[in-house]
Amino acid sequence: MHSKTLEEYKKGIKIKYEIVKEGEHFDYLYNPSRGKLRDLCWLIFENNPTQDDLNVFKNLLCLDFDHTKKNKFKEQKDKFRPIETFFKGETDPLNIDAINLAAVIVDFQPRPFKKFNEKCRIEETKQIKNTDKAEIAVESEKEVIEVEGFVKSENEGSNEDLKKGNFYSNVQDVFSKIKTQKINPEKIIMVGIGTIALVSSACLKKLDRMISKSKGSSGEAL
Structure with missing residues (x-):
């Protein structure tokens, strides 16, 4: 160097x-x-x-x-x-x-050369960071596409349930399958009633609690 x-x-x-x-x-x-x-x-x-x-x-x-x-x-x-x-x-x-x-x-x-060398090192560090960010963005985009395709295919088989009002049941089923697939939850696309939403890991945790609560309420009703 x-x-x-x-x-x-x-x-x-x-x-x-x-x-x-x-x-x-x-x-x-x-x-x-x-x-x-x-x-x-x-x-x-x-x-x-x-x-x-x-x-x-x-x-x-x-x-x-x-x-x-x-x-x-x-x-x-x-x-x-x-x-x-x-x-x-x-x-x-x-x-x-x-x-x-x-x-x-x-x-x-x-x-002198010392300053020239320092500037080159700073520029090199910036380039490495920018490259890393670009690679992360590409990987995230791949995950988004992967999950979008997965959820879309799952949703095609559950449209009838959505029409009948079984929203939580459908979301629970898709969410469980996503976790089974071990897909990174940082960039998840979920499709429900024709709407596409970007869901972070924090949102997924909240959604999980909502589903659990819904299951509990259903059990009490029975």
Whole structure:
């Protein structure tokens, strides 16, 4: 995962380079050299760099950015060689600090790599959750279709009872058969007197109590 994400990070930086090399910093980027990249880096850091960018600067060049130490900075030209060859497509850099500074130079976001990696993980988690939700929805729909077909077939044989007013008897019979089938009660479609209703597990429990009460009343009457 980490290796794949790093490759995506480098690919994103290279794409951004191809876009910006003909823009505002054309003179520095169109035909980059270590000296040009060093000078552009100084120019960029003179304009309110973020703390993350300052950390990248220090990690690669082994010195803090300081306006009063430009001469010391100029001695660091060779540190920009991996960035030069990366932009030219000659090498695939392994030094994460050089890669992060390349991101600063072309203003690639999100950076540094730590933030890019975190964003990728968040997006991946969202995709997994969305996939899980979609799979649950499909399974629920299958259950609805399965139960609807089952209840419909059962109801066709009990229409005469419904016409005679034996509603509770019909519902009890269908409900018992649904439970026997061991179908998930979270999404149940019951058909009664031409009406389709979506019944949750809580509703099924209530319906079960109603049926039991009805049976008790019938026994007392007898």
